[in-house]
Amino acid sequence: MTNPITSINAVDLDGVPVDLMQVYKHKILLMIIYNNDCLGCTGRAIPLAYEFQQTYPIIQVVGIHADFPGRIGTKANIKSIFTSGDIPFPIYIDKNRYVFDQFQSEGTPQWVLISEDGVLFRSIFGSQGNAKNRLFYALESLVEK
Numbered sequence: 001m002t003n004p005i006t007s008i009n010a011v012d013l014d015g016v017p018v019d020l021m022q023v024y025k026h027k028i029l030l031m032i033i034y035n036n037d038c039l040g041c042t043g044r045a046i047p048l049a050y051e052f053q054q055t056y057p058i059i060q061v062v063g064i065h066a067d068f069p070g071r072i073g074t075k076a077n078i079k080s081i082f083t084s085g086d087i088p089f090p091i092y093i094d095k096n097r098y099v100f101d102q103f104q105s106e107g108t109p110q111w112v113l114i115s116e117d118g119v120l121f122r123s124i125f126g127s128q129g130n131a132k133n134r135l136f137y138a139l140e141s142l143v144e145k
Contacts, residue, residue: 006021007022008031010094028115030052031114032111033108045127064093065093066108113138
């Protein structure tokens with residue numbers, strides 16, 4: 001097993017710095033690193049993240065909007081992708097792509113599954129069927145431990 005992750009630093013939608021490892025300590029954490037301008041993210045991955053949150057209430061799903069030049073996340077434009085206007089799970093902003101780099105993301109969406117003892121369990125890129133299946137099996141094996 002690898003060493004526990006000591007911190008994951010982002011800002012909340014009001015710009016307040018947050019260490020996600022402190023906020024979600026001792027929880028199974030499924031992070032989706034995404035960007036609003038990624039159609040695979042907003043069309044497939046965000047709904048899938050919501051589905052996983054509903055299917056596995058024991059886990060905590062969080063979104064991490066990775067900012068890229070010209071593709072910056074704000075509270076208003078992040079909320080705008082949800083037809084209801086309500087954000088279904090906590091979303092944070094990775095202003096300088098530190099979280100994106102911390103987990104060696106291949107692009108967006110990048111899924112990061114962290115066990116309740118704070119250890120990286122899986123990191124999976126994509127939103128197509130293969131990524132969905134890999135996430136499902138990873139969640140099943142982690143939740144059943």
